[in-house]
Amino acid sequence: MGVFSKTCEYAMRAVFFIAHRTTAGERVGIREIAAGIDSPEAFLAKIMQDLTRRGIVNSIKGPNGGFYMDAASLKKPLSEVVLAVDGDGIFVGCGMGLEYCSAVNPCPLHNEFMEIRTRIQKMMQENTIGDFNEELNLGILSLKK
Amino acid sequence: MGVFSKTCEYAMRAVFFIAHRTTAGERVGIREIAAGIDSPEAFLAKIMQDLTRRGIVNSIKGPNGGFYMDAASLKKPLSEVVLAVDGDGIFVGCGMGLEYCSAVNPCPLHNEFMEIRTRIQKMMQENTIGDFNEELNLGILSLKK
DNA sequence: ATAATAAAAGATATATTTGTCTTTTATTTA
DNA sequence: TAAATAAAAGACAAATATATCTTTTATTAT
Numbered sequence A, B: 001m002g003v004f005s006k007t008c009e010y011a012m013r014a015v016f017f018i019a020h021r022t023t024a025g026e027r028v029g030i031r032e033i034a035a036g037i038d039s040p041e042a043f044l045a046k047i048m049q050d051l052t053r054r055g056i057v058n059s060i061k062g063p064n065g066g067f068y069m070d071a072a073s074l075k076k077p078l079s080e081v082v083l084a085v086d087g088d089g090i091f092v093g094c095g096m097g098l099e100y101c102s103a104v105n106p107c108p109l110h111n112e113f114m115e116i117r118t119r120i121q122k123m124m125q126e127n128t129i130g131d132f133n134e135e136l137n138l139g140i141l142s143l144k145k
Numbered sequence C: 001a002t003a004a005t006a007a008a009a010g011a012t013a014t015a016t017t018t019g020t021c022t023t024t025t026a027t028t029t030a
Numbered sequence D: 001t002a003a004a005t006a007a008a009a010g011a012c013a014a015a016t017a018t019a020t021c022t023t024t025t026a027t028t029a030t
Helices: A008-020 A032-037 A041-053 A079-086 A112-125 A129-138 B006-022 B030-037 B041-053 B079-086 B110-126 B127-139
Strands: A058-060 A067-070 B057-060 B067-068
Touching: A008 A041, A008 A067, A008 A079, A008 A129, A008 B030, A032 A041, A032 A067, A032 B079, A041 A058, A041 A079, A041 B030, A079 A112, A112 B110, B006 B041, B006 B079, B006 B127, B030 B041, B030 B057, B030 B067, B041 B057, B041 B079
Parallel strands: none
Antiparallel strands: A058 A067, B057 B067
């Protein structure tokens, strides 16, 4: 397994994909998103339902409907997606799963892990979803397998 | 979920526990390890079977038997435990699960993730299992919930 | 109004992770 | 040799993550 759950990987890719399209003013259907990020369509639909309920993306039903993001959503940090899907497990808590573990009562890995976690958190909080668009627009980055 | 699987968390704690006891020349039974690291005994037994098969720890059956570690095992980096249990998922691969992702063809998170992964890997490779013993001996660190 | 479209919701299926229980094998001690 | 001990091995059970399918609801266009 990687750092994030598969669900979270799909969610991040989907959000980037929609953000990219939204800057062009479009709405995107679930089929196109799934194809664009190489994910199972029905499973992604479930994930999108959740992201929509939580207000991370917006959606409209019916013809010409689909998913999109407003300006406010584009300014949200990527950490919101991770928190919504995986919870705060990667940001907080002990690397060895010890509940007591803290600066006062550290586990063997505590200090080293602190730095790494802080770093992940920083990266996820400082980068907004919209931040990646420019590079995607230039075709430097990709979302497909 | 945290950075590592629960299985891996138990494995790391168990290995530290055994290493700690081994420096005193003792062998430790599965019941005592499970109690010492707060893990389900039967499940830990399965994990220990695997670690033994892979040569990360040693074991002896029968009365006065149990688990222990030799000098060579104590010098192994912690990364061996992680690799044995969780594989190389946290060390390599793309944060968003993209197969193609590399320096040449990066995903949006590629560069930031590279640093974090390198850091985790470095920490796991540079610290040997035995390295934590001194602090455990001094009672500074703990393995219990 | 009706038909077509697309997401939302609900139910169900599969795979993986986590956890438990029973039997077998190796070792020691009496 | 027999009994006791402790890990190894195998089978099974529960929980969670991943994935699919069907029905319902909202919206648009005819």
